[in-house]
Amino acid sequence: MSAETEPLLSVRGLTKHFPVRDGLRAKGAVRAVDGLDFDVRPGETLGLVGESGCGKTTTGRMLVRLLEPTAGSITFAGRDITRAGRRDLRGLRQDLQIIFQDPYASLNPRHTVGRIVAMPLQVNGITPPGGVRKRVQELLELVGLNPEHYNRYPHEFSGGQRQRVGIARALALEPRLVVADEPVSALDVSIQAQVINLLRDLQRDLDLAFVFIAHDLAVIRHFCHRVAVMYLGRIVEIGDRDDIYRRPQHPYTRALLSAVPDVATLGPAGRIRLTGDVPTPLDPPSGCRFRTRCWKATDRCATEEPALVTRDGGNQLTACHHPESGPMEVSK
Amino acid sequence: MGRSETVPSGEPGRPEMPGQRSGEAPYLQVTDLRVRFDTEDGVVKAVDGVSFSVERGRTLGIVGESGSGKSVTSLAILGLHNSRRATITGEISVGGRQLVGLAEEEVRRLRGRDMAMIFQDPLSALHPYFTVGRQIAEAYRVHHPKAGRREARTRAVDMLGRVGIPQPERRFEQYPHEFSGGMRQRAMIAMALINDPDLLIADEPTTALDVTVQAQILDLLADLQAEFRSAIILITHDLGVVSQVADDVLVMYGGRAVERGSVRQVLRAPQHPYTWGLLSSVPSLHGDADANLVPIAGNPPSLINLPSGCAFHPRCRYAGVNGDRSRTEVPALGAAGEAGHLVACHLPAAERERIYRDEILRTGVAR
Numbered sequence: 001m002s003a004e005t006e007p008l009l010s011v012r013g014l015t016k017h018f019p020v021r022d023g024l025r026a027k028g029a030v031r032a033v034d035g036l037d038f039d040v041r042p043g044e045t046l047g048l049v050g051e052s053g054c055g056k057t058t059t060g061r062m063l064v065r066l067l068e069p070t071a072g073s074i075t076f077a078g079r080d081i082t083r084a085g086r087r088d089l090r091g092l093r094q095d096l097q098i099i100f101q102d103p104y105a106s107l108n109p110r111h112t113v114g115r116i117v118a119m120p121l122q123v124n125g126i127t128p129p130g131g132v133r134k135r136v137q138e139l140l141e142l143v144g145l146n147p148e149h150y151n152r153y154p155h156e157f158s159g160g161q162r163q164r165v166g167i168a169r170a171l172a173l174e175p176r177l178v179v180a181d182e183p184v185s186a187l188d189v190s191i192q193a194q195v196i197n198l199l200r201d202l203q204r205d206l207d208l209a210f211v212f213i214a215h216d217l218a219v220i221r222h223f224c225h226r227v228a229v230m231y232l233g234r235i236v237e238i239g240d241r242d243d244i245y246r247r248p249q250h251p252y253t254r255a256l257l258s259a260v261p262d263v264a265t266l267g268p269a270g271r272i273r274l275t276g277d278v279p280t281p282l283d284p285p286s287g288c289r290f291r292t293r294c295w296k297a298t299d300r301c302a303t304e305e306p307a308l309v310t311r312d313g314g315n316q317l318t319a320c321h322h323p324e325s326g327p328m329e330v331s332k
Numbered sequence: 333m334g335r336s337e338t339v340p341s342g343e344p345g346r347p348e349m350p351g352q353r354s355g356e357a358p359y360l361q362v363t364d365l366r367v368r369f370d371t372e373d374g375v376v377k378a379v380d381g382v383s384f385s386v387e388r389g390r391t392l393g394i395v396g397e398s399g400s401g402k403s404v405t406s407l408a409i410l411g412l413h414n415s416r417r418a419t420i421t422g423e424i425s426v427g428g429r430q431l432v433g434l435a436e437e438e439v440r441r442l443r444g445r446d447m448a449m450i451f452q453d454p455l456s457a458l459h460p461y462f463t464v465g466r467q468i469a470e471a472y473r474v475h476h477p478k479a480g481r482r483e484a485r486t487r488a489v490d491m492l493g494r495v496g497i498p499q500p501e502r503r504f505e506q507y508p509h510e511f512s513g514g515m516r517q518r519a520m521i522a523m524a525l526i527n528d529p530d531l532l533i534a535d536e537p538t539t540a541l542d543v544t545v546q547a548q549i550l551d552l553l554a555d556l557q558a559e560f561r562s563a564i565i566l567i568t569h570d571l572g573v574v575s576q577v578a579d580d581v582l583v584m585y586g587g588r589a590v591e592r593g594s595v596r597q598v599l600r601a602p603q604h605p606y607t608w609g610l611l612s613s614v615p616s617l618h619g620d621a622d623a624n625l626v627p628i629a630g631n632p633p634s635l636i637n638l639p640s641g642c643a644f645h646p647r648c649r650y651a652g653v654n655g656d657r658s659r660t661e662v663p664a665l666g667a668a669g670e671a672g673h674l675v676a677c678h679l680p681a682a683e684r685e686r687i688y689r690d691e692i693l694r695t696g697v698a699r
Contacts, residue, residue: 051542052513158631188397189569193613193627200624215543218572218615222625241621259547261572263611264618266595273551274544277512 006078007039008209009063009177013072016058020282030281032058034233035072037308040177045203045210047224047241049217049256053278054230056213060179063211064098065089077176094124097170101182103162107154113140113165114150120172139168144198160191164198171202177209184219196222217260221245226315229253232281232289235308239316249311249323252290257328288321296322357428358385359563360409360531365422367401367408374636378404380587381422383665386563386580388530393578393595394567395610397632401587402567406533409565410449411439427530445475448524452536454516458508465489465504468523475527491522496552514545521552528560535567550577571614575599583607586633586643589665593673603668603675603684605648608692642678650687654678 014036017029033055040046048056061067063074065081073082081092097120100106107116117136121128128135137147143164154162163183170178183199184192200223203210214220220227221241228238229250237250248254255272274293279285288306291297300321308319367379379401386392396402407413408420411431424431426447431439451457459467468491469484476484485504492500495518508516517537524532534553538546554577557564566578574581574595581598583591583606591604602608609628630647633639645651645658652658657678668675668684677684 051544160631188632189571189610190397190613190628191631193615193625196615197624197627216615217543218617221617221621222615245617245621255544257617259543260617261546261550261570261576262617263571263575263599263614264616266575266599271547273547275548277514277545278542 005041007075008042008044008077009040009211010075011036011038011063011072012075013037014059014062014069014074015071016055016062016067017070028282031233031284032281033062034284036235038228038235038238040209040211042176042209043203043207044226045212045224047220047227048211048213048230049215049220049227050230051215051256051278053232053281055233055281056215056230057181059230060098060181060211060213063179064096065092066098090124093120094173095176097173097175097178099163099166099170099178099180099183102186103159103166104154104186106166107162109154112151112153113145113157116154116165117168117172120169124173126173135172136168139172140165142171142202143168144194158191159187160194163187163195167195167198167202171206174206175208177211179211179213181213182215183212185214185216192219199223217245217257218262229256232278232284234289234319235317236290236320237316237318238308239314243314243316245328247316247325247327249316249318249325250290250320251294251296251322251324254324254328255293288319298322356387358387359427360386360565361423361425362405362409363423363425365405365408365424366420367404367413368419369417370419371636376635377587377638378635379408380638382582382584382587382589384582384589384592386531386565388563389557389561390579391557391564391566391577393574393581394565394584395569395571395574395581396584397569399586399632399635400584401635402584403535404587405584406449406535406565406567409531409533410443410447411436412443441475444471444529445527446529447531447533448527448529450517450520450524450532450534450537452539454513454520454540455508457520458516460508463505463507464511464519465492465506468492468504468519468526471523472526487526488522491526492519495519495522495525495556496548497522513541514548517541517545517549518552521549521556525556525560529562531563531565532557533565533567536569537566538573539568539570546573553577571599571610583610586638587635588643588662589674589676590644591668591675592665593668593670597670597673601670601673602688602692603673604644604677605650605679605687606644608688609647612692642676650679650683653683654680 014033016033017031019029020027036059048059050056062069069082073080076096084092114136117139118132121132137150140147145161145164184195187195202208212223224241227241227244228235231252237253248257255274258271276293279292285292287303288301291301306319306321308317310317311323363383365379365382369376369378382405394402409424413420420432422432465488468488472484472487473479489500489504492503497503497515497518511519538549541549568574578595581595582589585606591598591607602611612626613628615625628647633643639646641659641661642663663676663678665674665676
């Protein structure tokens with residue numbers, strides 16, 4: 001992944017505020033996403049990780065324009081798509097697809113699997129060489145489903161198979177970037193690994209770029225080249241996978257990593273214990289948003305919002321006044 | 333806490349071996365438990381002959397995927413199955429009392445007092461119309477009919493404080509929707525512990541929670557166990573959670589126990605091909621991040637139409653090693669080397685050792 005490659009997706013100052021009303025009067029806003037900057041290069045996988053309410057799902061939906069950003073810009077393949085209209089979006093959606101978390105809710109139960117996978121082709125008026133049916137069967141085969149199950153309905157499939165249908169549908173138009181929002185978290189452990197491997201193979205074979213949204217740090221580690229850690233609507237740290245997992249600089253990244261119960265360690269691990277819950281995005285803390293749960297917080301953290309900057313001139317950017325250095329201690 | 337039993341001083345220090353120790357009878361003893369449901373499509377054998385025991389002060393992790401029978405087992409222990417729909421046989425002994433066949437009224441007296449449950453989703457387990465405090469106090473008064481309102485309130489506030497809820501006096505008056513996810517789970521734990529139960533069953537208690545909050549709740553459960561010496565059953569699909577908090581592990585598949593032993597035995601020297609499969613399909617923070625995960629082929633079985641013989645055989649890579657045996661004969665849970673370690677598999681012990689050493693450990697993902 002050379003740094004010179006032109007980014008496929010470029011996000012600057014991306015913001016989404018949901019207004020909260022008390023009757024008719026505006027009462028403030030949920031600051032779900034508050035000024036994100038990141039790039040995704042062609043064929044690269046970027047993981048967005050964070051706890052509930054950090055804005056990762058909202059971000060994913062804005063990227064595919066299912067939600068309108070409040071501010072900021074999204075540039076895809078050199079084109080500003082932030083305000084692209086309906087007609088422009090149609091062409092855009094060929095290149096930019098989404099896979100949803102819930103394999104039960106995201107497939108129309110009244111449509112056959114064949115029709116579901118063919119839908120993107122139909123909507124975009126595309127007739128592939130050899131016909132729609134042939135293409136759909138190729139897609140089903142590509143994701144490890146039996147092409148003869150073309151005429152079956154979603155309820156005849158298991159959760160893992162349904163997620164494969166969702167993946168086949170996302171790939172129907174040969175997109176260049178896929179946003180995957182928690183694509184495996186609703187699946188059983190043994191099925192999760194099947195789908196992760198499938199996505200990895202597809203990513204390599206088709207040279208797809210991914211924005212992979214998940215709360216599970218171990219899943220992200222197995223899928224992503226780069227990782228962005230989000231907290232309360234902001235990116236607190238972003239960098240190459242190995243830097244983030246081996247030498248995390250932001251205290252929140254460290255706390256998050258040390259809280260993961262890992263099969264590789266037996267017994268209570270030496271975790272960093274964060275106290276309290278994530279504050280409400282309706283009224284995020286001043287300065288650094290993590291400061292209310294951070295053991296290193298000082299007065300400066302309350303008044304001055306830390307910028308997302310590199311410490312050593314490298315690719316790892318951290319938004320913290322008191323970043324950690326050195327390797328993450330791995331308790332084994 | 334006004335307990336009649338004498339509590340031996342000092343923790344036994346988490347001994348490694350499961351089974352009976354120090355002459356103390358297990359608090360919970362389940363023997364050949366079977367739970368069946370008659371449905372239009374046929375008989376669902378949700379639990380099909382499972383045996384295990386839990387001592388006071390210890391935690392048993394029950395691991396399995398959806399449909400493995402882990403939750404049905406816990407509901408059977410608590411007597412929460414509708415007796416018109418479920419047929420339950422076998423023995424469930426809690427503190428020396430036999431529960432199977434006991435009158436519902438009797439079970440109700442034990443439930444909430446001697447044994448309690450923490451559910452996965454606290455929002456649906458708490459009543460939205462009543463304050464959290466009132467619900468916790470109610471749980472106390474049901475089993476202490478002589479206790480007055482004030483006494484119950486004092487206890488509930490005290491309990492809220494002990495599970496780490498700040499400002500318990502104020503929180504007592506609030507409704508479930510005013511609590512965050514982690515706080516709700518704490519409130520549920522407070523409700524479960526208000527009567528000092530000897531047996532606590534936690535069914536996926538942290539699955540709906542964020543990872544930093546999950547760590548808090550798991551710590552809390554461990555602290556409370558050290559304090560109250562309750563026996564805990566932790567039901568989960570998450571092997572990471574099991575590795576953190578369990579002393580012993582029971583792996584279930586298709587309503588049956590396929591492996592049982594201490595957490596070290598089951599997670600560090602697993603014997604059943606299904607356990608191997610689970611371990612190598614879980615992504616880890618350690619090991620080679622670029623290695624492919626090794627998933628288990630196929631899907632979990634249907635409980636109406638369980639595969640013949642070993643229920644895992646259609647997904648097992650080693651099912652053919654013993655000719656037809658895996659397809660025709662249900663393997664019994666038997667000794668697997670070290671004392672206390674049991675496995676239900678037809679593979680000869682030497683062959684299992686060899687496969688584990690030469691093939692499973694090499695994948696290098698899970699460890």
